[in-house]
Amino acid sequence: MDELLKSVFADRDVRYIPAVRENAALGIASGACLAGERSAIFIQNSGLGNIINALTSFNLLYKIPVLMFITWRGYRGKDAPEHRIMGKKTPAMLRLLNIPAVILSREYEKDILRAVGTMERKSIPVAVIIKDGLIK
């Protein structure tokens, strides 16, 4: 993730905002979208738990698209104990909310373009899930 972030923020057309929590990140990204910009947030799956209400009562309700890069802590149980439950439940939680999710493969550029396509077609948030060690 840190490598991905470095390359994203090296782009002069991208503005980085040090959001204080996931709610703020989603809210600011959504505001940017209302002002005609494309936006993305970068969070851990633990933070997905923090934004369920904003997703259901704001982004899904008003149909405000935001690309959500989510790192998959606790994937296959191999992580610190606090990530075990969310690690197991992350894809199911997104499915339950009907939020489309793409799990990044080695061909991640193609995957991200697919996620952006879905997001623009449906005008709702789309998750891009990143497993540890994928991007070097």
Place this chain on the structure above:
Amino acid sequence: MNRKEAIGTALKSLDEEDIALFTTGMISREAFNIADRKANFYMLGSMGLVSSVGLGIALNTTKRVVVFDGDGSILMDMGTMALTACLRPVNLIHIVFDNESYQSTGGQPSAAAYTDLSEVSRASGYRFTHKITGDGVGENEMKRIFEKTGPVFVLFKVDKESNGHIGRVTLEPKHLKERIRKAICRG
């Protein structure tokens, strides 16, 4: 000052082009019923989120963005005040109507009785902070405050009493989104 009067004064002080956002619950309902306008956006849910959405808009437009927030709502996401100060949007006015209670859910007391939110905004680093108590403020003074370089924070101490029944926002979410997009991108 009662909340309806306070919201009414702030609404009257807006220029036609100003983008105004309202937190969920009574503040949205009050504004919708006093003076709905095309550049108004009501948060139907997501209490606490309006300050972040307003910040995201303000950073991406040259228009003035006025956020109508409540004490309960800003207390939920007080970290956004630090972020607002840090990003310094010159066109952002953040008004908090503070009745020290959660009136939309029956008037339970909030923590704002013990915390002066205007002092929080000052300590966070907003460029201009103003606190309105007692009989309130006139339209001209309000307009002068709106002309300050942002981020501006205005704390309106308002009465706890409810104003009786206030109708819900009857506009569809999709319509609200489309009209605010148009209002932001117009001109």
